[in-house]
Amino acid sequence: MKNKITKYYPLLPVFAAYLFLLLIGRNISGMWQLVAMLLFYCAMGQAFNIFLGMTGYVDFGYVAFMGVGTYGMALAITHLAHIEGLGVVIIIIGFAMALLMSTLLSMAVGAVALRLRGAYFAIATIGVNEGFRFLIEGARIWNGSEGLIFTAQLNQILGREAASSLMTFWADIMVLIIAALAALVTLYYMRSKIGYALTALREDEDAAKVMGINVTKYKIIAFITSSCFAGLVGATSWALKTPYVFPPEVFEIHYTIEAIIIVLLGGAGTLLGPVVGGLIYGISKYYLSIFMPGFQLLIFAPVIIIIIVLFPEGVVGMLKRRIKGSALARFII
Amino acid sequence: MSLLKLENITKRFGGLVAVDKVNLEIQPGELIGIVGPNGSGKTTLFNVISGVYTPEEGKVIFDGTDITQFPAYKRAPLGLGRTFQIPRPFSSASVRENVAIGAMFGTLADHVSVDGSLEIADRYIKLVGLEAHKDKEAGGLTPVEKKMVEIARALAMKPKLLLMDEAMAGMNPNDIDNMVQFIKRIKEEEGIAIVSMVEHIMRAVVGLAERVMVMNFGAKLVDAKTEEALTDPRVIEVYLGRPHDEKTWKSEVWKEEKDSDG
Amino acid sequence: MPNKCINEDFRMVLEQLAGNLIQGLVLGAVYGMATMGLSLIFGVLKVVNVGHGAFIMVGAFITLWLFNALGINPILAIPVAFVIGMGLGFIFYYTTMQRLIKAPELATLLATFSIGILLEEFIKLIFGSEFRGYNWVVGKIDIGITVFPMTKLYACIGSALIAALLYMWFNKTRAGSAVRSVVEDSEGARVCGVNVGGAYALSFSLGIGLTVASGVLLTMFIPVGINPYMGGGYTLKAFVIAVLGGLSSPYGAFFGGLVFGLIENGSYTIFALLPGVEPFALTRFLSFVILLVILLIKPTGILSRK
Numbered sequence: 075m076k077n078k079i080t081k082y083y084p085l086l087p088v089f090a091a092y093l094f095l096l097l098i099g100r101n102i103s104g105m106w107q108l109v110a111m112l113l114f115y116c117a118m119g120q121a122f123n124i125f126l127g128m129t130g131y132v133d134f135g136y137v138a139f140m141g142v143g144t145y146g147m148a149l150a151i152t153h154l155a156h157i158e159g160l161g162v163v164i165i166i167i168g169f170a171m172a173l174l175m176s177t178l179l180s181m182a183v184g185a186v187a188l189r190l191r192g193a194y195f196a197i198a199t200i201g202v203n204e205g206f207r208f209l210i211e212g213a214r215i216w217n218g219s220e221g222l223i224f225t226a227q228l229n230q231i232l233g234r235e236a237a238s239s240l241m242t243f244w245a246d247i248m249v250l251i252i253a254a255l256a257a258l259v260t261l262y263y264m265r266s267k268i269g270y271a272l273t274a275l276r277e278d279e280d281a282a283k284v285m286g287i288n289v290t291k292y293k294i295i296a297f298i299t300s301s302c303f304a305g306l307v308g309a310t311s312w313a314l315k316t317p318y319v320f321p322p323e324v325f326e327i328h329y330t331i332e333a334i335i336i337v338l339l340g341g342a343g344t345l346l347g348p349v350v351g352g353l354i355y356g357i358s359k360y361y362l363s364i365f366m367p368g369f370q371l372l373i374f375a376p377v378i379i380i381i382i383v384l385f386p387e388g389v390v391g392m393l394k395r396r397i398k399g400s401a402l403a404r405f406i407i
Numbered sequence: 408m409s410l411l412k413l414e415n416i417t418k419r420f421g422g423l424v425a426v427d428k429v430n431l432e433i434q435p436g437e438l439i440g441i442v443g444p445n446g447s448g449k450t451t452l453f454n455v456i457s458g459v460y461t462p463e464e465g466k467v468i469f470d471g472t473d474i475t476q477f478p479a480y481k482r483a484p485l486g487l488g489r490t491f492q493i494p495r496p497f498s499s500a501s502v503r504e505n506v507a508i509g510a511m512f513g514t515l516a517d518h519v520s521v522d523g524s525l526e527i528a529d530r531y532i533k534l535v536g537l538e539a540h541k542d543k544e545a546g547g548l549t550p551v552e553k554k555m556v557e558i559a560r561a562l563a564m565k566p567k568l569l570l571m572d573e574a575m576a577g578m579n580p581n582d583i584d585n586m587v588q589f590i591k592r593i594k595e596e597e598g599i600a601i602v603s604m605v606e607h608i609m610r611a612v613v614g615l616a617e618r619v620m621v622m623n624f625g626a627k628l629v630d631a632k633t634e635e636a637l638t639d640p641r642v643i644e645v646y647l648g649r650p651h652d653e654k655t656w657k658s659e660v661w662k663e664e665k666d667s668d669g
Numbered sequence: 670m671p672n673k674c675i676n677e678d679f680r681m682v683l684e685q686l687a688g689n690l691i692q693g694l695v696l697g698a699v700y701g702m703a704t705m706g707l708s709l710i711f712g713v714l715k716v717v718n719v720g721h722g723a724f725i726m727v728g729a730f731i732t733l734w735l736f737n738a739l740g741i742n743p744i745l746a747i748p749v750a751f752v753i754g755m756g757l758g759f760i761f762y763y764t765t766m767q768r769l770i771k772a773p774e775l776a777t778l779l780a781t782f783s784i785g786i787l788l789e790e791f792i793k794l795i796f797g798s799e800f801r802g803y804n805w806v807v808g809k810i811d812i813g814i815t816v817f818p819m820t821k822l823y824a825c826i827g828s829a830l831i832a833a834l835l836y837m838w839f840n841k842t843r844a845g846s847a848v849r850s851v852v853e854d855s856e857g858a859r860v861c862g863v864n865v866g867g868a869y870a871l872s873f874s875l876g877i878g879l880t881v882a883s884g885v886l887l888t889m890f891i892p893v894g895i896n897p898y899m900g901g902g903y904t905l906k907a908f909v910i911a912v913l914g915g916l917s918s919p920y921g922a923f924f925g926g927l928v929f930g931l932i933e934n935g936s937y938t939i940f941a942l943l944p945g946v947e948p949f950a951l952t953r954f955l956s957f958v959i960l961l962v963i964l965l966i967k968p969t970g971i972l973s974r975k
Contacts, residue, residue, distance in 0.1 A: 126775075130773060130774075130775050131775070132775055132778050132779065134719070134782070186961045186964065186965050187961075187964075189965070190964060192774035192775075192778075193711075193716075193717040193774055193778065194964060196717060196719065196774075196778050197717060197908045197912065197960070197964070198960065198961060198964050200719065200904065200905060200908060201908070201909075201956075201957040201960055202957075204901075204902075204905055204953065204957060205953075205954055205957030205958070208950040208951065208953040208954040208957070209950075209954045211947055212940075212946055212947050212948075212949075212950030212951030212952075212953070212954050213951065213954075214945060214946060214947065218947065219947070219950070265521065266521060267511050267512075267521060270500075270507065270508050270511055270521070271508075271511075271512070273497060273499070273500050273504070273508075274497050274500075274508050277497040277499060277500070278495050278497060280459070280495075281491070281495040281497070282480075282497075283458075283459075283478070283479040283480045284457055284458070284459070284479050284483065285480075285483055285508055285509060285512050285513070285560070285564070286480050286481075286482075286483025286484050286512030286513055286516060286564065287508075287512050288480045288481075289480070327901065331782075331786060334779060334782075338779070368793075368794075369790075369794075371789075371790045372787070372790035372791065372793075372794060374786075375783045375784070375786040375787035375790060376783070376787055378779060378780075378782075378783040379765055379780055379783045379784065379787075382772070382776045382779055382780050382783075383765060383768050383769065383776075383780070386772070386776065
């Protein structure tokens with residue numbers, strides 16, 4: 075029995091961090107906006123880490139899954155708002171749509187891209203967000219380049235007050251829940267055969283195959299999981315907080331960049347990494363935007379390079395090394 | 408029924424015939440050696456057997472199943488294990504995790520759990536004598552230790568047949584002798600068939616293999632009991648590059664091996 | 670007479686299509702040249718330069734600045750851009766890429782990606798993010814079925830010239846042969862005494878130099894819309910072209926570019942005839958589909974011999 079519980083110890087620092095953020099946000103006035111942003115980054119990082127961190131493959135089109143999730147929620151709200159009495163159920167349907175659509179897109183992309191190795195995979199994904207965005211605009215689906223605005227429908231579904239409270243508070247709580255879920259799934263994978271298979275294929279794909287690991291299957295598992303969480307994050311952080319969606323905005327490559335920074339900075343493939351990365355990045359970005367607006371990427375780009383060259387393990391990676399063998403090692407993985 | 412049957416295996420790379428109509432049969436529990444100079448096609452043959460390559464012609468039949476077209480990952484659960492000449496452990500994982508991976512995806516894949524695999528791993532780590540390094544990162548070990556991790560990992564797969572690629576490369580005569588005893592022990596205790604592949608360390612084959620297949624230019628040259636095969640005039644010619652001179656062969660090459668065996 | 674009218678209409682459509690295709694070829698030459706650097710770097714160092722488009726953008730800005738601030742015409746900007754590009758290449762190689770030769774693929778992908786971002790932000794800092802252009806008028810040329818501004822023709826000829834020069838360099842010079850040997854087999858080359866590290870540095874710098882120079886040529890084709898983030902679209906196109914031509918072959922890239930130019934122009938014309946779609950966006954979607962299809966079927970490139 076003891077083994078079963080200690081398996082989940084590493085979740086403690088993660089949940090503690092989220093709880094801490096929640097408390098600060100609620101009790102110190104004016105901090106909620108920052109907390110909301112930090113939660114977003116942590117959630118995005120946890121989701122992205124499931125793929126990038128555990129397989130070592132870079133999906134440059136990652137933001138497409140967040141965009142697709144946003145559309146899922148937006149479509150649910152736009153098309154079901156007129157049905158009387160559904161209320162919150164529509165939001166739930168929106169989540170289901172977001173999950174469905176990100177799963178479909180990741181299966182479509184994965185079917186092609188995941189057969190490819192390293193660099194070819196990156197090339198295949200680099201155009202996914204562009205490709206999808208231009209599909210929407212080009213074929214004028216879902217209102218094409220005009221996007222969807224659904225503030226009115228949201229008010230209609232929930233009533234003005236509830237809608238407003240959703241956009242400014244409950245959506246962020248949902249992001250927190252998603253982040254926590256992502257952490258849970260990450261740990262579950264790490265402790266199961268899936269995690270071992272992913273470690274093996276990350277280190278040496280050919281040797282892994284000879285050991286009996288169906289590398290494509292495990293890559294797909296990680297890919298779809300990661301994409302689904304991305305879809306959920308998009309559905310809450312974007313659709314529910316700002317009730318409109320425009321293709322160029324939700325398929326912006328710079329979110330992928332941020333996700334990469336967060337995962338690398340914190341420690342790719344670790345559980346606590348994305349949380350640490352999300353916090354450091356989010357806080358730095360916030361204060362940079364106050365003191366040196368417009369300079370964020372200029373500073374972060376060389377930071378990525380420095381991390382890759384000098385600290386490829388990230389903060390948590392280095393921390394793990396230091397505390398190896400100590401009592402703390404059970405909590406930080 | 409033979410454990411492994413290679414029927415007319417031919418593998419080409421563009422115009423080069425790397426493996427040329429090779430036939431081979433291995434029975435369960437047998438210990439055979441595959442020997443041949445550089446470029447004779449041994450490694451390519453291994454790659455065909457383990458599924459890294461698909462042959463242009465011929466069949467690979469393992470335990471009654473035609474696995475010629477099977478991708479590599481499907482062969483391990485059937486009982487086909489392999490170690491590499493240059494060890495390829497999963498560097499950032501611990502020794503224990505490495506060996507456990509062998510158990511998780513090998514012949515026991517469908518009924519063993521992660522915890523069960525770790526237990527199996529402990530057993531084999533003890534067998535190869537790496538208990539002290541159990542939790543260390545595999546990437547930080549010495550080459551010989553990495554080799555032992557490879558072997559433990561392959562054994563944890565509970566294979567029926569183990570392909571060992573130049574298992575003794577880079578070892579001094581003493582280590583080689585230990586390894587020979589160790590391999591004999593594994594064969595007895597685990598009841599698995601072993602194919603040991605070497606280029607020139609005859610010690611690895613003499614006193615170990617019951618039977619030897621000698622390859623040259625991709626084709627099978629000789630397939631006979633060890634001493635017969637290695638004293639075959641054609642084999643001597645291939646290695647020494649000149650017509651058979653049994654006396655010189657025995658004195659220059661054979662003597663060393665035979666003497667040390669006592 | 671009805672028959673005569675139909676014939677004339679048909680002829681007009683054919684002429685238009687032919688004109689478009691020729692335009693596509695001309696543009697394709699420039700696209701191809703712009704991709705040669707990418708293929709060179711991948712062929713020699715096995716590194717995918719994900720920041721490719723940013724270097725094209727740098728070339729565009731060099732042209733912009735030289736023309737608007739110093740009145741220097743773009744043709745002279747080509748060698749300047751090339752030299753600056755090689756300089757940038759050396760700097761990035763020795764500070765970053767060299768240390769990542771042994772690192773996993775992830776590292777080099779992210780490194781080149783970040784370098785691209787760095788360039789974009791840096792240029793934005795200096796020039797601001799508005800869209801700019803320049804106006805270089807040197808007349809037009811009429812070849813019957815279609816009309817070209819001379820600038821586009823210069824761009825096309827320039828591209829072909831540079832491709833030819835590169836070919837000669839590869840095959841006639843010692844340095845070029847050394848680089849080719851590294852592409853074939855880096856270990857073998859090392860054993861033969863080739864300074865592999867030097868070859869890497871040279872190839873990387875050359876590749877970047879070519880890419881920056883191509884930015885000049887591209888602006889000769891499209892002298893407007895120059896902004897720090899213009900590179901992104903070109904990166905994707907470059908990948909499609911590179912994969913078309915075989916990722917490691919610079920010549921393949923050139924011909925891949927021609928093919929791509931044809932496809933792009935052709936598809937745009939067709940999409941423009943369809944109701945209810947936005948041809949520009951759909952064309953860009955098509956290039957992405959082409960990329961995926963080729964990667965699925967023949968990742969080594971349709972035009973390569975492997």
